[in-house]
Amino acid sequence: MSTPKPRPGVMNVAPYVGGLHSVDGVKDVIVLASNETPLGPSEHAMRAYEKAARELHRYPDGHATDLRATLGRRFGCDKERIVCGAGSDEVIQLLIRAYSGPGDEVLYSRHGFSIYRIFATGVGATAVAAPEKVLTADVDALLSKVTERTRLVFLANPNNPTGSYLPDSEIQRLRDNLPDDVLLVIDAAYAEYVNRNDYSAGIEMVDRHDNVVMTRTFSKIYGLAAVRLGWAYCPAAVADVLNRLRGPFNVNEPAQRAGIAALEDTKHIEESQAHNAKWLPWLATALGGLGLTAHPSVGNFLLAQFPDVKSAESAYDYLLTQGIITRKLGSYDLPDSLRITVGLESELRALTDALARHLGRS
Numbered sequence: 001m002s003t004p005k006p007r008p009g010v011m012n013v014a015p016y017v018g019g020l021h022s023v024d025g026v027k028d029v030i031v032l033a034s035n036e037t038p039l040g041p042s043e044h045a046m047r048a049y050e051k052a053a054r055e056l057h058r059y060p061d062g063h064a065t066d067l068r069a070t071l072g073r074r075f076g077c078d079k080e081r082i083v084c085g086a087g088s089d090e091v092i093q094l095l096i097r098a099y100s101g102p103g104d105e106v107l108y109s110r111h112g113f114s115i116y117r118i119f120a121t122g123v124g125a126t127a128v129a130a131p132e133k134v135l136t137a138d139v140d141a142l143l144s145k146v147t148e149r150t151r152l153v154f155l156a157n158p159n160n161p162t163g164s165y166l167p168d169s170e171i172q173r174l175r176d177n178l179p180d181d182v183l184l185v186i187d188a189a190y191a192e193y194v195n196r197n198d199y200s201a202g203i204e205m206v207d208r209h210d211n212v213v214m215t216r217t218f219s220k221i222y223g224l225a226a227v228r229l230g231w232a233y234c235p236a237a238v239a240d241v242l243n244r245l246r247g248p249f250n251v252n253e254p255a256q257r258a259g260i261a262a263l264e265d266t267k268h269i270e271e272s273q274a275h276n277a278k279w280l281p282w283l284a285t286a287l288g289g290l291g292l293t294a295h296p297s298v299g300n301f302l303l304a305q306f307p308d309v310k311s312a313e314s315a316y317d318y319l320l321t322q323g324i325i326t327r328k329l330g331s332y333d334l335p336d337s338l339r340i341t342v343g344l345e346s347e348l349r350a351l352t353d354a355l356a357r358h359l360g361r362s
């Protein structure tokens with residue numbers, strides 16, 4: 001008997017495994033697993049969201065007109081070339097659906113954000129991973145993997161879960177050596193946290209080239225992960241393609257209103273940046289003091305490498321018993337490491353105290 005069959009590739013997808021938000025039997029957990037901001041959403045964003053509740057019977061603005069105008073002003077972008085989505089995940093999926101399919105290749109770097117591989121596999125394309133140098137994307141290795149089948153190259157900058165980044169000059173070199181019909185997608189989900197002079201999120205590069213797209217999210221520094229809001233800055237032809245493919249009302253109105261308010265709350269953004277600038281190095285030093293390798297990170301998280309897989313796993317399990325949730329990285333082929341988000345001071349102290357107890361260093 002024949003049964004309905006999905007398109008090629010769908011059943012090859014290993015579904016995305018997200019971070020935990022609860023532990024059985026533990027009332028107050030410390031969640032350091034999903035790179036969410038510990039400072040919560042902006043008060044202004046919460047108020048805008050609550051106000052939008054009174055209009056829940058209305059369809060949202062399907063063009064996200066005010067949100068795109070605010071983004072355009074805030075980032076110096078052409079609002080006509082901004083496409084919003086339900087999280088940057090949706091925008092990334094739209095790009096993959098629009099530009100690749102069976103027989104095509106989607107290139108990413110070995111420990112790059114896992115969603116690229118998942119979505120590429122789901123449309124029947126082949127996800128191709130290029131080797132890295134010291135957990136950092138390697139432009140030469142990426143270029144060496146380009147074939148006539150390559151349709152898209154994804155680069156998370158900074159990258160999740162490694163925390164590493166490429167300077168602007170390297171991204172430019174990557175783009176300059178790609179064929180013109182290959183789309184380079186710079187995923188700058190953590191751009192707001194980066195405080196390096198040689199970094200740029202990619203806006204100018206999008207303005208200069210017809211084959212570069214930048215994606216951004218409201219899930220990290222803006223503290224709006226729950227409402228699902230992201231955007232892409234694109235060449236005009238790419239924006240046109242995405243607008244044909246996306247759902248007509250893909251971004252809900254409360255999300256649009258909260259997003260605008262969050263963008264305008266520069267005080268909240270600056271507080272988040274200052275918090276991260278202080279506690280990211282503190283966490284790296286504290287983990288180093290416990291004998292772990294804290295890989296350099298420019299995001300709001302870091303990769304803590306243990307001496308071996310067993311010790312990473314037992315630390316993860318012990319932390320869970322203490323109500324502290326970190327992220328295991330077996331699916332990234334980094335089973336000897338845990339990814340830890342920069343939380344509140346009290347949360348980070350609880351984490352390092354627990355690790356010290358577990359490692360017999362207290």
Ligand SMILES: Cc1ncc(COP(=O)(O)O)c(C=O)c1O
Pocket residue numbers: 034035086087088089090113156158159160187189216217218219225229230
């Ligand atoms: C590099 C990177 N890109 C994209 C996303 C997806 O973010 P969103 O919540 O906007 O879908 C994440 C989320 O963790 C991420 O780390």
